[in-house]
Amino acid sequence: MPRLTEADRNKRRQRLLDAAWRCVATKGYRDMTVDDVCAEADASKGAFYVYFETKQDLLLALLDDDSAEVDRQVSELEGQTLTEEERLRRFTRWMLERGADPARAQLRADLWVAALTDDHVRGRLSDSIGSRRARLRSWVEAGVARGELVDVPANALASVLLALSDGLLLHAAADPSAFRWERIRTALAAILTGLEVP
Numbered sequence: 001m002p003r004l005t006e007a008d009r010n011k012r013r014q015r016l017l018d019a020a021w022r023c024v025a026t027k028g029y030r031d032m033t034v035d036d037v038c039a040e041a042d043a044s045k046g047a048f049y050v051y052f053e054t055k056q057d058l059l060l061a062l063l064d065d066d067s068a069e070v071d072r073q074v075s076e077l078e079g080q081t082l083t084e085e086e087r088l089r090r091f092t093r094w095m096l097e098r099g100a101d102p103a104r105a106q107l108r109a110d111l112w113v114a115a116l117t118d119d120h121v122r123g124r125l126s127d128s129i130g131s132r133r134a135r136l137r138s139w140v141e142a143g144v145a146r147g148e149l150v151d152v153p154a155n156a157l158a159s160v161l162l163a164l165s166d167g168l169l170l171h172a173a174a175d176p177s178a179f180r181w182e183r184i185r186t187a188l189a190a191i192l193t194g195l196e197v198p
Helices: 006-027 034-041 047-052 055-078 084-098 103-116 121-145 154-174 181-193
Strands: none
Touching: 006 034, 006 047, 006 103, 034 047, 034 055, 034 103, 055 084, 055 103, 055 121, 084 121, 084 154, 084 181, 103 121, 103 154, 121 154
């Protein structure tokens, strides 16, 4: 039997991750089983354990997959010629658009629950948030230095924007009818406008 190429191995692993995202959207991570993921991916349990030693490894892989998507968006925004205020506005808008994805909302809820009792999950989640906070903080610092934004504590604003994103996802997971995302976008746009230098 020919050995799988690295590209083929990555495709098979991604197929399992994509199946896990679909399962998380419908069942949540806690109630989802390895059998559910394998059935959704049309893969054997043996194939699953080639890529993930435990179900918790799958949770961490989903966190990494989610973080990689956010990092790609951040890098894309950093590659564009924008004011820092516009960069923050576009990032916030993009994060809110992700709120409509039930899998993303459910995963954040499951990660926060797991982080309460699992040091390893808490550490990985903290690292992911910390990395994102540092990049947003640099945008705020640059915006203040260029006179685009009012003099606001950069780390605090970055933390608030990230907390709003996670908090809204958690609220949406708890009660999908609690608010409408388009109204949240309007409210956040008004908040960001208040940070602009007149």
